Amino acid sequence: MLDILEILDKYNNKPIALYGLGTETERFLSQLGNGISIVGLLDGFKEDGEIYGYPIIPIMETVAKGVSLIIVVARPGSCKAIAKRIGAFCTQNGxxxxxxxxxxxxxxxxxxxDFENVKGESRQKLCDMIEIAQVVSFDIFDTLVTRKVISYTDIFELMDIRLRDIGIIIPDFPRLRLYSEKKLSQMSAPKLTDIYKFVLKKSGGNFISADELASMEWELDLSTMMAREDVCEIFRKTIADEKKVVITTDSYYTLSQIKTIFDRLGLDKPDEIFVSCEYKTSKMQTLFDILRDRYCGKRLLHVGDDEIADIEKASGYGFDTYRIYSGADLYDSLGGLGLENEIRTLSDRIKAGMFISNIFNSPFWFEEDARRLFINASTQVGYLFCGPMITDFVLWMKQKAKEQGYGQILFCARDGYLPGKLYRNASPDTKSVYFLSSRMTAIRAGMQDNKDIEYVDSMKYFGTPEESLKMRFGISAKxxxxxxxQKEILLKAGIQREKYKKYIEKLDIQDAQIGIFDFVAKGTTQMYLQKLFRQHMKGFYFLQLEPEFMVDKGLDIEPFYSDEEKNVSAIFDNYYILETMLTSPYSQMEEFDENGDPVFADETRSEKDIKVLDQAQAGITDYFEEYMRLTPESVRIENKMLDEKLMALINQIQIKDEDFMALQIEDPFFGRMTAIADVIG
Structure with missing residues (x-):
């Protein structure tokens, strides 16, 4: 990375534009504005007028003015968003x-x-600095607290949707909301109500007050916040050690609201809180003056994430400083983990924000030489890698069933255990049935002639003929x-059909078409179950294997991944892992007894294995529920490419949960056992 002075020297005497109208731009102009050819200032909202002695121009005008360089004068997180907004334009116009x-x-x-090329300090270094400080000042946002969105400006888009849902339309709301904040922040440090008074003034008012708008945004924003636990642990310990602890933060939230955040996240109250909007001044203005004067002569340490406002500015006052990397900073330092090109919509940004706030919740990645990215728990495996794909699949299935009039869905054991629970959450009006079945159960009841037997035998079994006969058909013979x-198989099948029907009669299934869930399958289970039902049965699958072999079977199947999509996707590399994550903690179904009650196989998994799967499923469930809570229904857009990229990270990010890595993937129908460690990597 070049120094800004080198860049300015390289473009000496060439037309330059600055992007940004905030106080950072005013500071840049005062320090470096002389001697460079600035033809105008750019902004995401305002395209005319004048500020700091320079005209504000639209981005399109930079071409006519011969601009060869645009310098974005903003903080790193904002720079990234601006680059997304105008990067293609800049590339196109050189x-x-x-x-x-x-x-x-x-x-x-x-x-x-890994973080080998990132300069950062250890947790112990922070503890050592706290030890010698007399007063410790903490920033809040991105230091003690993070949000489950990529940027706080995503809250403005969520606000726009909520307003539209209640019939309040403020044109270009997200940009106007951000512009209003920046405009008012040039002179002072506004409260959220002040910002919304300005929004209403600029937009001509609406059927809502500034107080109502501020309250709505506050509640929405609060719902996205979570503690950065490792930093909060140090914060709590510092207070417990009776060290003088204060909060110094830039925020449009009032002192009372800041205290509410602390209550909501279970944080102890500091000795004092210096919040910019209460003092009408920010850190970049004179907030640190107030802090210094309050603790004059004391050795003061300020802990925060912003390299300018929290580190550079605080250092200028003689404070010791410690930089906490925000989740977004850590994510950016790893090149966005290759996800950036797939993040297009608000739904995608919420997904990415949930991922970042979880995996980068701790800033302390600088303890060991390797500094490799890792996760500790199977809960994170479910949340980070499996949750996004499973969520999109369940919501796709809900939409398809609704469009096609399927009001009752059978979720076949055992893969249907978790998807069925999630589906009931998403579609409570649908009759969702956890249907005791398996490929073996359906086959044992579905054999009607020798062609059926030949079809099953065509699927290779990794074992002896006797083992295959026992496992697939439940018959012991040498x-x-x-x-x-053949006689034994067909005789038993006839008996099993009648037993299976007794079970089905207990389920109160309506005399209407039935949707049936299977995760990854050719359609064998559905083919034989269809023989037990009068109603039309449609399969909603995650993935259908070898559909060409089932075209003559008369099955109605619609997969989440079409044949064309799966052939060009990476889903085949990882669906085995997903399938393992979904399975029930209960034993495999084999057949039914005389009363239509299930007969289960002996459990082959250990209690430890089942506990690990429970934890992974808890992670998927947490993800699903958070996504549903954070994302309005109107913007829930599936993105399989992003889901695949997130899932593929399981092969790159080290998993330190030894119990998870010791799991075996069972496939009793084929007689196979595969170590999950052999699938990941």
Whole structure:
């Protein structure tokens, strides 16, 4: 990365534009504005007028003015968003785009899975600095608290949707909301109500007050917040050690609201809270003056995430400083883990925000030399890698069933255990039935002639013929002839059909078409179950294997992944892992007894295995519920490419849960056992 002075020297005497109208731009102009050819200032909202002695121009005008360089004068997180907004335009018109720190915003970031090239301090270093400090000041946002969105500006888009849902339409609301905050922050540090008074003034008012708007945004924003536990642990310990602890933060939330955040997240109250909107001044203005004067002569340590406002500015007052990397900073330092090109919609940004706030919740990645990205628990495996794909699949299935009039769905054991629970959450009006079945159960009841037997035998079994006969058909026999074998299978099938029907009669299934869930399958289970039902049965699958072999079977199947999609996707590399994550903690179904009650196989998994799967499923459930809570229904857009990228990270990010890595993937129908460690990697 070049120094900004080197960049300015390189473009000496060439037309330059600055992007940003905030106080950072005013500061840049006062320090570096002389001697460079600035033809105008750019902004995401305002395109005319004048500020700081320069005209505000629209982005399109930079071409006519011959601009060869745009410098984005903003904080790192904002620079990234601005680069997304105007990067394609700059590339198309040959305009260089750098941030104020000298980073080329058009340069593709290298994806990495370790922090070897990131300069950061350890947890112990922070503890040592706290030990010698007399007063410790903590920032809040992105330090003690993070949000489950990529940027706080995503809250504005969520606000816009909520307002539209109640009939309040403020044109171009997200941009106007951000502009209003920036405009008022040039002179002072506004409260949220002040910002919304300005919004209403600029938009001509609406059927809602500034107080109501501020309250709505506050509640929405609060619902996205979560504690950064490792930092909060140090914060709590510092208070417990009776060290003087204060909060110094830039925020449009009032002192009372800041205290509510602490209550909601279970944080102890500090000795004092210096919040910018209460003092009408920010850290970049005079908030640190107030802090210094309050603790004059004391050795003061400030802990925060912003390298300018929290580190550079605080250092200028003689404070010791410790930088906490935000989740977004850590994510960016690893090149966005290769996800950036797939993040397009608000739904995607919420998914990515949930991922970032979880895996980068702790900033302390600088303890060991390797500094490799890792996770500790199977709960995270479910949440981070499996949750996004399973969520999109369940919501797809809900939509398809609704469109096609399927009001009752059978979720076949055992793969239907977790998807069925999630589906009931998403579609409570649908009759969702956890249907005791398995490929073996359906086959044992579905054999009607020798062609059926030949079809099953065509699927290779990794074991002896006797083992296959026992496992697939439930018949124990040695040295049995082919004819006797066929007779035994068909005789047992007839008996099992009647027993299976007794079970089905207990389920109160309506005399209407039935949807049936299977995760990854050819359609064998559905084919034989259809023989037990009068109603039409449609399969909603995650993935259908070898559909060409089932075209003559008369099955109605619609997979989440079409044949064309699966052939060009990476889903085949990882669906085995998903399938393992979904399975029930209960034993495999084999057949039914005389009363239509289930007969289960002996459990082959250990209690430890089942506990690990329970934890992984808890992670998937947490993800699903959070996504449903955070994402309005109108913007829930499936993105399989992003889901695949997130899932593929399971092969790159180290999993330190030894119990999870010791799992075996069972497939009793084929007689196979595969170590999950052999699938991951």
């Amino acid at each position: 305009i260089a785009l750098f941030d104020v720190r000298g980073k080329d915003l058009l340069e593709a970031s290298n994806v990495s899975f 040295d049995i002839s082919k004819i006797e074998r």
